[in-house]
Every structure is written in structure tokens, then in C-alpha cells.
Amino acid sequence: MRIAKGKSGYIQSKKKWEITKTCLEFGMVLAVFLTGYFTTKTRLNLLTVAAVLGCLPAAKALVGVIMLFPHHSMEREKVEEIEEKAPTLVKAYDMILTSYEKIMPIDSIVIFENIVCGYSGSNKIDVNDTASYIKKMLRNNQYDKVSVKIFTDYKTYMTRVEGMENMAVAERKSSQEHEEGIRRTILSLSM
Numbered sequence: 001m002r003i004a005k006g007k008s009g010y011i012q013s014k015k016k017w018e019i020t021k022t023c024l025e026f027g028m029v030l031a032v033f034l035t036g037y038f039t040t041k042t043r044l045n046l047l048t049v050a051a052v053l054g055c056l057p058a059a060k061a062l063v064g065v066i067m068l069f070p071h072h073s074m075e076r077e078k079v080e081e082i083e084e085k086a087p088t089l090v091k092a093y094d095m096i097l098t099s100y101e102k103i104m105p106i107d108s109i110v111i112f113e114n115i116v117c118g119y120s121g122s123n124k125i126d127v128n129d130t131a132s133y134i135k136k137m138l139r140n141n142q143y144d145k146v147s148v149k150i151f152t153d154y155k156t157y158m159t160r161v162e163g164m165e166n167m168a169v170a171e172r173k174s175s176q177e178h179e180e181g182i183r184r185t186i187l188s189l190s191m
Contacts, residue, residue, distance in 0.1 A: 006092040006187045008079040011071050014191075018064045025058035067103075067191065071096055074107040074121070078154065085158065086110055086165040090179040095190040097130065104130045106150070108157075109186060111179045112164045114143075116186070118150040119157040127152060134186060141185045 003013040029051045036047025073094045082091065090111040097104040104125055109118040116134065120127070127150040135148045151157035 005190060006095070006183065008076070008093040009073050010094040011068065011073045011096070015065070015068045018061060018068060022058065022061040022065050025054070025061050029054040029058055068096070071105050079108070081158065082108055082110070082161060086161050086168075088168045089161070089165055090176070090183050092183050092187060095187065097133070097186075097189045098191055099133055099189075102126075102129065102133075104133070106130070106190075109183075110161050110164055111182050112168050113175050113179070114146045115164060116146060116148045116182060117157065117160050117164060118148070119154060120150060120152055121154070123152065125150070125152065134189070137189055138182060138185055143182055143185065146182065 002017055003010045032047050032054060033043075033051035036045045036051070037043055039045075039047075079093060092109050092111075093107065095106045095109070097106060104120070105122045106118045106120050109116060111117075116138075118130075118134075120130070131148040131150045134150075135146060138146045138148070149160070151160065
């Protein structure tokens with residue numbers, strides 16, 4: 001079963017799907033090649049050409065597997081804690097944001113009005129570059145004046161999430177549609 005982008009467990013599900021797709025595509029290439037070889041008793045036939053051309057989409061699928069391989073879904077316990085402490089906030093999980101220069105894994109984001117708060121368990125991420133990239137992309141999609149902060153320390157992130165939840169409970173307006181729009185924009189940047 002495939003999990004939708006932005007839901008917990010998405011990266012693991014996507015990895016399984018990409019590996020399955022890659023194996024099927026390479027299996028089809030091998031089947032076409034072997035069919036041509038066994039029917040003509042030589043590899044010099046048109047089915048060999050078709051098999052070679054079939055390697056292109058199979059190799060593209062393999063690149064998808066290689067891109068996802070070093071990344072993991074957020075731990076289930078942390079997801080449950082976020083869900084428990086922030087039931088009213090708009091959330092997204094398991095994102096791998098991509099720009100022309102960098103790959104930026106984000107384990108979780110929470111959104112309240114014009115505040116976006118994210119957590120990454122990766123020690124290779126540059127939090128300032130990631131925050132400015134998200135802010136720039138949101139501005140390009142007509143979400144001006146959005147504050148973006150990325151944390152690499154989980155406890156600090158959870159403190160911020162609890163504060164945002166308290167603000168949301170205290171002054172809840174009908175900004176759910178606005179927050180969902182920000183979430184969709186951020187998810188569009190993710191693999």
C-alpha cells in the first residue's frame with residue numbers, strides 16, 4: 001500500500017515502490033532480450049535493440065532508488081508525540097526537498113497561520129539555507145510574510161510545536177485553507 005506524500009512513513013513506502021518498479025523494469029528488459037536470443041540463437045536482433053532502449057527508463061527508476069536510499073522515515077514514536085501535542089496544527093512528514101543545488105531532508109513541519117516550523121534529524125542540513133529556500137518558494141507562490149524556522153534539535157522543535165499549538169487553541173481563526181495551501185506548496189518541492 002502506497003502512502004501519500006506528506007504522511008508519516010512516506011519515504012519507506014516510496015522506497016519499496018521504487019525498488020519494485022525498478023526490478024520490474026529491468027526484468028522486462030531481461031525478458032525481451034532473452035526472448036530475442038532464444039528465438040534467433042544470436043544477440044544480433046531487433047529485440048536486443050528494444051531491450052537496450054528499455055534500459056533507459058529502467059535506469060531512470062534506479063536513479064530514484066539511489067536518491068531515496070540514504071533517507072528514512074521519521075520514527076513512529078516521534079510522529080505520535082507530535083500528533084498528540086499538536087492535534088489542531090497542519091502537519092506534514094517525511095519530505096525530501098530538492099533545489100538545484102541541494103537535497104534537504106525534513107522529517108516534520110507544522111504550520112499555523114504564517115508560521116512554518118520544521119524538524120530535520122539530519123546533521124548535514126544547513127537550516128538557514130533550507131529555511132530561506134522554503135521562504136523564497138512560498139513567496140514565489142504568493143504566500144508573503146511567512147516565517148520559516150528549521151530545527152535540528154528535537155526537544156527545541158517540540159517546545160516550539162507546543163507553543164504553536166497553544167497559540168492555535170487560543171486564537172483559532174479560519175486559516176485552515178491558507179495553511180493547507182502552504183503545506184501543498186512545500187510538498188510540491190519534495191520528492
